Amino acid sequence: MKDYLSDDPDDGCIRRIKQGDADAFEAVVYRFERPLRAWLATLSPPGVDADEIAQKSFIAAYTRIDEFEEGTNFGAWLFSIARWQLKTETTRLRRIADYHSRYAPDLLQKLHGEAExxxxxxxxxxxxxxxxxxxxxxxxxxxxxxxxxxxxxxxxxxxxxxxxxxxxxxxxxxxxxxxxxxxxxxxxxxxx
Structure with missing residues (x-):
């Protein structure tokens, strides 16, 4: 992962994004899209769409760009956002699976009894x-x-x-x- 993070966008690019230049973010997406998707694909459990998580990560980074401190490692910041997006998605899927495993038998029994x-x-x-x-x-x-x-x-x-x-x-x-x-x-x- 370090190789992907060594070529960060310059502070001028980040400054332009913070000033509202949405086109400047295109360079960030171009720079990090493949490494981020590949990294997420290696970490994503079955049922999680790594491409969707990458997309959400870029959107979150863009909407929260004002939180990024210029002069720090942008790639590390972006990958951190992606890690939290992945964690949120796996938690959501785990919650759904847990709900179904706990309540599905009860619901089926209840529905069977209320068939009328x-x-x-x-x-x-x-x-x-x-x-x-x-x-x-x-x-x-x-x-x-x-x-x-x-x-x-x-x-x-x-x-x-x-x-x-x-x-x-x-x-x-x-x-x-x-x-x-x-x-x-x-x-x-x-x-x-």
Whole structure:
């Protein structure tokens, strides 16, 4: 890896990028694309797309370029970002696999027992859930969108919302609990 990092972009190139010259970043991508993808391919477990992680790493580096200290090793900084992107992705995949291995048998058993659930009942639940979601504040709706529609990592959500990762986790937990309670109350008819 050291060979790849010895030919860093000069400070002038980094300065131009920091000043908003997006074209200057093209030289950085050209310089590091192949080594970064090759390095990620050697570290990526099955199921992880090294090319996608490299792409996310370049995007993260570009959006966080102001955090880079000129005069330090840009290649090392970029590879560090890539390492964290890879770690985030493998954690996400591990979480999904763990969820499925833990809950799939229970869900299948539950679904088997509820095979006679009427579509009208499910549609009612969906309608109530939409109303619950519509009642959320803009901040909470944004967190919900980031996590479940955009599939943004907790670390990125923390950065975007200027909170710590534990604070984001706690907020998501409260949000899911609030939606569950709202849905249950609407299904019971205690709120409309």
């Amino acid at each position: 659930v009427e579509p009208e009942h499910l549609m009612t639940q969906v309608g109530h859930l939409k109303k619950c979601m519509a009642s959320l504040s803009q901040d909470l709706a944004c967190l919900l969108k980031w996590r479940y529609y955009d599939e943004i990592s907790l670390e990125e959500m923390a950065r975007l919302s200027e909170r710590s990762v534990p604070a984001v986790k706690k907020q998501l937990w409260k949000l899911r609990r609030k939606l569950q309670q709202c849905l249950e109350q609407r299904m019971e008819g205690t709120i409309t």
